[in-house]
Amino acid sequence: MGGFNPAVKLEERIRQALNDxxxxxxxxxxxxxxxxSKQQAAEQMGxxxxxxxxxxxxxxxxxxxxxxxxxQFVQNLREAGGYVHFASTAQEAVEIAMQIxxxxxxxxxxxxxSMVSEELHLNDAMAAKGIExxxxxxxxxxxxxxxxxxxxxxxxxxxxxxxxxxxxxxxIGGEKLPADTAVLAGFARSQLREKFLQADIGMTGCxxxxxxxxxxxxxxxxxxxxxxxxxxxxxxxxxGMERIIPSWEDLEVMAAILPRAxxxxxxxxxxxxxxxxxxxADGDGPDExxxxxLDNGRSQQLGDPEFQEVLNCIRCxxxxxxxxxxxxxxxxxxxxxxxxxxxxxxxxxxxxxxxQWGEVAxxxxxxxxxxxxxxxxxxxxxxxxxxxRRNVEAGRTDATERLGMKTYKVAVSSQRFYQLAxxxxxxxxxxxxxxxxxxAKVGPLEAWNRLRVAPALAKKSFRDSWKELDMELQHELVxxxxxxxxxxxxxxxxxxxxHEN
Amino acid sequence: MKVxxxxxxxxxxxxxxxxxxxxxxxxxxxxxxxxxxxxxxxGQPAFxxxxxxxxxxxxxxxxxxxxxxxxxxxxxxxxxxMIHHHYPSLFKDDPAGLAKARALAExxxxxxxxxxxxxxxxxxxxxxxxxxxxxxxxHGARLLGVKDEPLELLxxxxxxxxxxxxxxxxxxxxxxxxxxxxxEVSAAMVTEKAEHVIDTQAEVxxxxxxxxxxxxGGRLRHQGTSIRVMHLAELLYEGVCRAxxxx
Ligand code: SF4
Numbered sequence: 001m002g003g004f005n006p007a008v009k010l011e012e013r014i015r016q017a018l019n020d021x022x023x024x025x026x027x028x029x030x031x032x033x034x035x036x037s038k039q040q041a042a043e044q045m046g047x048x049x050x051x052x053x054x055x056x057x058x059x060x061x062x063x064x065x066x067x068x069x070x071x072q073f074v075q076n077l078r079e080a081g082g083y084v085h086f087a088s089t090a091q092e093a094v095e096i097a098m099q100i101x102x103x104x105x106x107x108x109x110x111x112x113x114s115m116v117s118e119e120l121h122l123n124d125a126m127a128a129k130g131i132e133x134x135x136x137x138x139x140x141x142x143x144x145x146x147x148x149x150x151x152x153x154x155x156x157x158x159x160x161x162x163x164x165x166x167x168x169x170x171x172i173g174g175e176k177l178p179a180d181t182a183v184l185a186g187f188a189r190s191q192l193r194e195k196f197l198q199a200d201i202g203m204t205g206c207x208x209x210x211x212x213x214x215x216x217x218x219x220x221x222x223x224x225x226x227x228x229x230x231x232x233x234x235x236x237x238x239x240g241m242e243r244i245i246p247s248w249e250d251l252e253v254m255a256a257i258l259p260r261a262x263x264x265x266x267x268x269x270x271x272x273x274x275x276x277x278x279x280x281a282d283g284d285g286p287d288e289x290x291x292x293x294l295d296n297g298r299s300q301q302l303g304d305p306e307f308q309e310v311l312n313c314i315r316c317x318x319x320x321x322x323x324x325x326x327x328x329x330x331x332x333x334x335x336x337x338x339x340x341x342x343x344x345x346x347x348x349x350x351x352x353x354x355x356q357w358g359e360v361a362x363x364x365x366x367x368x369x370x371x372x373x374x375x376x377x378x379x380x381x382x383x384x385x386x387x388x389r390r391n392v393e394a395g396r397t398d399a400t401e402r403l404g405m406k407t408y409k410v411a412v413s414s415q416r417f418y419q420l421a422x423x424x425x426x427x428x429x430x431x432x433x434x435x436x437x438x439x440a441k442v443g444p445l446e447a448w449n450r451l452r453v454a455p456a457l458a459k460k461s462f463r464d465s466w467k468e469l470d471m472e473l474q475h476e477l478v479x480x481x482x483x484x485x486x487x488x489x490x491x492x493x494x495x496x497x498x499h500e501n
Numbered sequence: 502m503k504v505x506x507x508x509x510x511x512x513x514x515x516x517x518x519x520x521x522x523x524x525x526x527x528x529x530x531x532x533x534x535x536x537x538x539x540x541x542x543x544g545q546p547a548f549x550x551x552x553x554x555x556x557x558x559x560x561x562x563x564x565x566x567x568x569x570x571x572x573x574x575x576x577x578x579x580x581x582x583m584i585h586h587h588y589p590s591l592f593k594d595d596p597a598g599l600a601k602a603r604a605l606a607e608x609x610x611x612x613x614x615x616x617x618x619x620x621x622x623x624x625x626x627x628x629x630x631x632x633x634x635x636x637x638x639x640h641g642a643r644l645l646g647v648k649d650e651p652l653e654l655l656x657x658x659x660x661x662x663x664x665x666x667x668x669x670x671x672x673x674x675x676x677x678x679x680x681x682x683x684x685e686v687s688a689a690m691v692t693e694k695a696e697h698v699i700d701t702q703a704e705v706x707x708x709x710x711x712x713x714x715x716x717x718g719g720r721l722r723h724q725g726t727s728i729r730v731m732h733l734a735e736l737l738y739e740g741v742c743r744a745x746x747x748x
Contacts, residue, residue, distance in 0.1 A: 011683065018685055324672045328689040362683060365676025365690070366549055367639035382590070388551030397551070405552040412510075412541040413558035422514055437722070447684030451692065452719030455515045462508045462517035466536045469521060473528040480531030484620055488502060491619065492571055495607055 010335065010359045017329040023159045027151075027330045030158050031321040037264025038318060038373070045260060055257045056377040058250045059312035066302065066311075069211040069244045070293070076214025080276030082289040090120045093294050097203075097236055098125060100290055104234050106131055106200035110192075112218065112225035113137040114205030115153055115315060116238040116294055118337045119350075133203075134195045136224040141188055145172060151331030153338060154262055154317035159330045192224070202228035202286065206239035207314075208254055212247045215275045216291070219258065219268040226272050235277075235286035241293050242311040254314060261318040261375035297350035306386045310345055312376045319380060322373035325363055334360055341370035341380045348387050358396050361387035425457050432456070504532050505570035507563075507609070509577045510542035511711045519711060522738035523576045523612050529741070530620050539566035543580040548587055550678045557598075560591055564601045572619070573609045576734050578641020579710050581611040586644045611641060612734055613650035613709060623653045627740025630660030634703035636694070636717065638710040639672050651709055651733055658740050664701040668693075675716040687716075695720040698728060705729045707736050 008016075017023060042048035062069055074084045087093035097120070101109065109126065111117065111133055123133040123144070135144040139156040143149065145168050150156030157165070166179040169187050177183055204225055209216040216237065218225040229235055245251060259265040278285035301307045320326045320340030331339030336347045336357065344363050351357040361384050364370075370380040391397055411421040432438045433456035441449045448454055504527075508520040524534055544559030563584075567573045575581050585606045592598035616622050635655060641647045655663055674680060674690025681687075694717055698706050706721070706728055708714045718730035731739075742748045 011685075014683060014686055018689055324674070324690055325686055327671075328686055328693075362679070363686075365639075365672045365674060365679045365687070367672035367676070368643035369639070369670070369672065372643055385549060385551065385587075388549070389553050390551070392551040392553075401550070405547055405550065405555045408547055409552075409555040409558040412544065413562050415539045415541070415562075418541040425514070444681060447681060447688075448719070450684075451688045451723055452716065453722040454719060455715055457514050458517050460517065462513045462520045463536070463538055465517060465521070466538070469524060470534070470536070473524065473534065477528060477533060478531045480533075484530065485502075487621065488572070488619060492502070 008335075010333070010363065013333040013335055014329050014363070017333040020159075020330075022161060022164065023330050024328060026159055026161045028327055029161075030155060031327055034155075034263055034317075034321040035373075038261055038321065039264075041260040041264040041266065045256070045266075051253070051257055052375055052377050054253050055314075055375050056312065058245060058253055059314070059376045060309070062244055062246060062250075063242060063302070063308060063311045066242065066244065069246055070241060072211040073209050073214055073244055074293075076211070077216075077276060077291060078214075080214055081279075082214070082276045082291055085290060085292045086295070087292055088295045090294070090296050093238070093292050093296070094120050094122060094125045096292050097122060097238075098129060100234070100236055101126070101131055101201060102129070104200055106234075108132040108134060108195065108199045109201040109203050109236075110134045110136050110196055110199040110228050110232065111140070111203040112205065112220060112228040113140055113156075114203065114238050115150075115337060116205060116240055117203065118150060119294070119296065120238070122238075134192070134199065136192050136196070136222075136228060137220070138185060138188055138222060141192070142168065145169075149332070149337070151339060152317060152320055153315050153340075153342070154320075159332070196227050196231050199232045201234045201236060202230075202232035203236045203238065204228050206237055206243050206291075207258070208251055209239060209244045210246075210248060210251060210273075211244055213275065215273050216243075217251060218272045218274070219255075219270070220272075221263075221265075221269040223270050226270055229272060229274055229286065230284040233286055234288045235274075235290065237274075237289070237291045239291065239293055241295050241298050242313075257375040258314050258316050261373070262316040297352075301349060307345075307349060307383060309378050310342075310349060310380075310383060312378055313342055313346075314376060315342075316375055318373040318375060319370035319378075322369040323364075324367060324369065325365060329363075334363060336360070341384070342378075345380055345383045345387065348390075354391070354394065355396065358387070358391045358394075361391065419463070422457070422461055426459065426461075429456055502572070503570045504534055504572040504574065505567055506534050506536045507540055507567070507573050507575035507580070508536070509575050509580045509711070511715070512576055515715070516711050516732070519576050519732040519734055522732070523574070523734040526616075526625065526734060526738050526741065527574070527620075529625075530622065532620075535570075537566040537570070541566075543583045544591075545580065545583045545587075546677050548583065548591065549676070550682075553591060557591055560588055560602065561598070564598075564605050567605055567608070568601075571608060572615065573605065574612055574615045575609070576612045576732055577710050577712070578611045578638055578645045578647050579712060581609050581614075582640040582644035584609045611645055611647050611709065613654060614645075614647055617650040617653060624657035625654065625737050625741055626744050627657075627737050628659040628744040629736060629740035631704045632662045632664055632702065633705045633707055633736070634664045634666045634698060634701040635669070636666055636673065636698070636706060636708045636713060637669055638708055638713045639670075641709050642670065647709065654733065654737065655707070658737070659744070661740075664703050666701055667697045669697075673713045673717050675712050677712065680716065691716050691720045695724060695726075699724075699726060703728065705731055705736065707731050707733050709733055 142157040152158040162179040277289040326340040347360045368381045438454045512519045544556035548556035588602035673694040674687040
């Protein structure tokens with residue numbers, strides 16, 4: 001299951017993932033590790049909740065004034081000699097990038113990790129023009145060799161185990177390599193070293209763009225982003241338009257929470273800040289620096305009270321690691337570039353074709369683990385419900401479900417119909433129920449009962465037994481303790497007061 | 502003071518013993534209870550699936566049913582969470598409805614919240630000499646913030662050995678209509694949850710939400726284990742009866 005195949009529906013993609021034992025074990029193992037490291041890091045840091053709130057406030061403020069900070073960033077970067085390009089769609093961004101590459105007559109481009117590049121499917125566009133894209137992040141390098149797409153926004157090859165990677169590298173290297181992390185990383189390093197020296201262009205993503213100075217900052221654990229931004233003569237940086245923060249002071253907060261949320265690291269191993277192209281006194285850096293700022297559906301979320309906060313995302317991946325659905329199906333099943341809970345929200349929001357992508361919002365049990373994990377407190381679990389409502393409003397749900405919900409409404413909107421429905425159910429289940437259970441795989445119970453036993457409706461509902469119970473309880477009722485009574489009355493008074501105020 | 506039982510549709514129809522245990526337990530503290538029979542469902546199945554108009558039908562019915570109540574108590578963090586967390590968005594364009602929804606939220610309590618925070622009871626005087634593991638349901642714990650209350654209650658039960666559940670905070674895969682719509686992931690999730698429960702070697706699995714317990718319990722039954730699945734209200738009430746020498 002390499003990339004995306006539009007003919008395959010969500011349910012089928014999920015089925016394929018569930019049948020892939022390697023994938024499930026690899027994803028469980030790594031997300032489990034990341035999760036517990038994160039938890040430890042948050043505990044060690046102390047006041048994690050306050051840090052989250054601080055992070056959230058910074059992001060809320062930035063996105064609320066995005067036009068202002070974006071302008072400031074662009075002006076400052078232009079003053080420093082950088083070229084800035086705006087792309088409103090993915091296609092535009094690809095055209096801009098390709099034009100720069102063609103102008104430079106580039107034959108090879110070394111790339112550090114960029115989810116925007118994945119969003120643009122830039123490697124395919126480059127390959128079509130005979131330009132070699134070289135992924136230099138180890139995870140990206142692995143999936144590029146395997147001809148796949150990333151299945152995690154931070155750990156692109158999370159779905160592969162060490163043995164699978166060793167096999168892949170052995171094939172390329174023409175010798176049998178052991179499944180040993182150090183050996184495998186060493187192999188990739190030796191393969192990539194040459195590529196760095198030959199590359200015409202270095203391409204990077206962007207973790208944070210700092211408005212007050214027109215700089216941008218790259219977080220990496222392998223140092224490859226630094227190589228991409230110092231060795232080649234030309235640099236292209238891709239960024240989503242929401243990647244901005246106002247100041248260096250804000251970066252302090254982000255640099256503290258992002259790595260901790262992502263991997264449990266106190267700091268990322270390499271943090272490079274780029275202030276523009278090489279100046280006369282600089283020892284290294286590109287002669288020419290281009291920054292492509294991508295909209296691609298993002299600005300549509302601005303001003304939408306339900307979705308604006310999705311732009312607060314700092315792409316840490318913590319919600320993926322926390323998600324019990326992701327844990328079982330990995331990233332490819334979501335179908336597009338971004339996966340996990342943030343992907344289930346972004347995919348319908350950033351893509352136009354809702355018949356195709358609207359259903360991705362269903363890939364969640366709404367447990368809220370994503371929200372709890374998110375270092376900037378994005379209410380992803382609520383957004384998923386809003387997206388489902390959009391599907392319903394646009395008539396994109398199936399007819400049986402719609403009928404079911406109509407019936408539900410009738411039953412729950414009136415006591416009489418509700419009681420009637422109960423009676424009908426109690427009567428109708430008679431041939432199926434035994435000892436309070438139903439095991440037959442019929443109707444809506446088919447899927448449920450394949451792995452579970454369903455409860456039968458009680459012979460006597462609570463409402464039907466209440467009268468008797470009430471009499472019994474009244475009979476035995478002890479006196480309410482005065483202090484309890486006082487406490488309850490105080491609560492009522494407090495409520496009354498808060499209403500008057 | 503009017504203290505009302507909100508049975509929740511699931512316990513009303515499938516698990517009346519749970520609401521009954523809750524009522525019997527509360528009555529021991531001198532709480533005079535009533536059961537407004539106009540109550541139906543909180544609307545969550547429709548709401549979570551995106552059918553807000555249908556969910557509103559349920560919400561209005563519930564708001565009306567409890568209009569005169571001073572306290573509303575339910576054996577479910579999920580349904581109370583729905584009222585607290587989601588009713589405001591359901592009525593966001595309807596100021597009159599919103600005010601009523603807020604008023605209901607203000608007086609609605611999940612069972613352990615009411616017991617621990619309002620009645621100030623941590624030790625119900627129960628005796629339950631068994632190995633027990635606890636599954637914290639997602640909505641109760643995360644939407645409503647009910648985390649310590651059930652543990653406090655359990656810690657005070659005599660003879661009870663509380664065994665930590667690995668990956669306790671992971672969702673069991675129920676998710677209402679999720680379990681039907683994406684049944685295969687849901688099944689994978691509940692299978693793993695049931696394995697974790699079995700690994701603890703507990704005799705009893707206890708929780709605060711019958712949706713989740715129906716799911717995990719249904720899986721445990723299907724696997725043929727003898728682990729008993731109970732709502733905390735049932736466990737506490739049974740424990741009280743045992744302490745009293747009634748069983
Ligand atoms: S939504 Fe939150 S947790 Fe998920 S990737 Fe974005 S910032 Fe991280």
